[in-house]
Amino acid sequence: MSKFINSVKLGDVLTILFFMALVTLLFIKLINLPTGEFLEIETNNESTIFNLEHDIQKKFSGPLGLTEIIIHNKKARIKESPCNKKYCIHHGWINKINETIVCIPNEIRISIIGKNKPYDSTNY
Amino acid sequence: MNYLNNVVLIFLLFLMGCSDNQITQNKDYIFGTIVDIKIYGETKQNADHVSNLIFNDFHHLHTYLHPWKTSAISNINESIKQNRWHDIDDPELIQIIQDNVQLYKSTKGWFNPAIGKLVQLWGFHSDVPGQKIPNGADILDLIKNPPKMNQVIIENSMLRSENPNIQIDLGGYAKGYALKRAKKILEANQISNALINIGGNILAMGKKGKQFWKVGIQHPRENIAFASIELKPGWSIGTSGDYQRYFISNNKRYSHLINPFTGYPVDHTQSATIIIPPKENSEVLSDVLSKPIYLSPKEDKVKLANQLQINYFLIILENGEIMISQEMNKHIEWLGDKEKNVKIY
Structure with a gap:
């Protein structure tokens, strides 16, 4: 053990400290991300936006079947999905702006949008 | 008891899911452009139904007023x-x-x-x-x-x-007129909160909940919005620009907006955006009146805007200079980091 400690150089310590600080910073940044106000649900060519203030439980159809999405306590998640791997369900709750869950097999995408979604439409 | 509570909660959640907090979006391709309708505060079924009524009306109008096909x-x-x-x-x-x-x-x-x-x-x-x-x-x-x-x-x-x-x-008139008809259809169906976008000509009806509808204004030379603005209920916004329908010959851009006095497309202006607050024919005016502001020479633009009672205008000249009215400047939110050469009139 002492041999190991003796072999550690200043550069190694600095490198470890640098990465620890980086991870801590990223973690702080992640948990401090602003929370969103709306949930955008995109299914085949359609997009629907729900206010996170109001709880909902709805099913949306995709090519494989019905995906159930819930909004509760200003957070959203996919509760049920007909896809095989269920990654979308394991993703859990999202509530920070730009957090997104995509279920590729059932072609459903849900994302959190802030009050400051830049705009609703474009004038050109 | 817990189980019962959960059942009641889920039932309530389901009912709330049918409530009126959502924005439903529908799109179609009419007038040679994308028509995008967003309706707030209605069930999806009703919003889809009314959007389809509007799309059908637009398809009819497009065929009826078509400038070069039989109409x-x-x-x-x-x-x-x-x-x-x-x-x-x-x-x-x-x-x-x-x-x-x-x-x-x-x-x-x-x-x-x-x-x-x-x-x-x-x-x-x-x-x-x-x-x-x-x-x-x-x-x-x-x-x-x-x-x-x-x-x-x-x-x-x-x-x-x-x-x-x-x-x-x-x-230069049909899209504004279509907005006017869409407004009537929405009103006849008791829908008061909607945002209708016909190829960039936009009418805001009501609000989305407590917030105003907000639109981005596209930069004529970049694929992004360079500014955004909140539209108060009844406001219509329209832009005339040289960046949607044009061709380039010998490195010079020729757009579909032609100076009626010279017979040639103008080369002094990239875009002219105007907002018309609600009044008689305002949806039509937001489409029509952006043309004179776009086509007229720089030195005449402000005078013409005043004569036409256009209080909200934003013009990008060919050299990138932005001419903006005081009223528009009060409401605009600039986007992006690029320095802008803005003159307020």
């Missing part, structure tokens, strides 16, 4: 070409033509829907614009006896013009 307008143009009276059996169409004559007069000819032949000559009477600069002599022929919308005469239901150079093209 009520092309039939009128054929009669003008043959110098004969044309019986218009539709009071709405008579009203539309009269409205266009009036707008021609109030804009001192800068909005001139009688220049269809010029638009055609420049190759823009086609889904894919032509790429050729027309022969100067052909343009001169048309400009020597310039087509003027006030040369279209309507007596009772009969229309005539003695200027064979007139060819009516309502391309």
Whole structure:
């Protein structure tokens, strides 16, 4: 053990400290991300936006079947999905702006949008 | 008991899911562009139903007013070409033509829907614009006896013009008129919160919950919005620009917006955006009145805007300079980090 400690150089310590600080910073940044106000649900060519203030439980159809999405306590998640791997369900709750869950097999995408979604439409 | 509570909770959640906090979006391709309807505060079923009513109305209007395919307008143009009276059996169409004559007069000819032949000559009477600069002599022929919308005469239901150079093209009017009709359809169906976008011409009805509808204004030379603005209930916004329908020949850009006095597309302005607050015909005006502001020379733009009572304008000149009215400047939110050369008028 002492041999190991003796072999550690200043550069190694600095490198470890640098990465620890980086991870801590990223973690702080992640948990401090602003929370969103709306949930955008995109299914085949359609997009629907729900206010996170109001709880909902709805099913949306995709090519494989019905995906159930819930909004509760200003957070959203996919509760049920007909896809095989269920990654979308394991993703859990999202509530920070730009957090997104995509279920590729059932072609459903849900994302959190802030009050400051830049705009609703474009004038050109 | 817990189980019962959960069942009641889920039932309540389900009911709340049917509540009116959602925005439903529907899109269709009409008038050669994307039509995007967002409705707030309605069930998806109702929003879809009313959106489809509007889309169907727009499809009808597009066919009815089409500038170069067989339509009520092309039939009128054929009669003008043959110098004969044309019986218009539709009071709405008579009203539309009269409205266009009036707008021609109030804009001192800068909005001139009688220049269809010029638009055609420049190759823009086609889904894919032509790429050729027309022969100067052909343009001169048309400009020597310039087509003027006030040369279209309507007596009772009969229309005539003695200027064979007139060819009516309502391309600068139809989208605004469609917005006006969409508003009526929404009102008739008790929908008061919606955002309708016809290829960039936008009408905001009501709000989305407590917030105003917000639109981005696209930069004419970049694929992003350079500013955004909240639209108060009833506001309409329209832009005329040289970046949607144009062609480039010998490194010079030629857009579909043609100066009715010279017969050539203008090269001094990239875009002109205006907002018209709610008033009689405001949806139409937001489409129509951006043309005079776009086409007129820089030194005349502000004066013309004042004469036309346009309090909200934002113009990007060819050199990138931005001319903005005081009222517009109070509401605009600039986006992006790029430095902007803005002058307030």
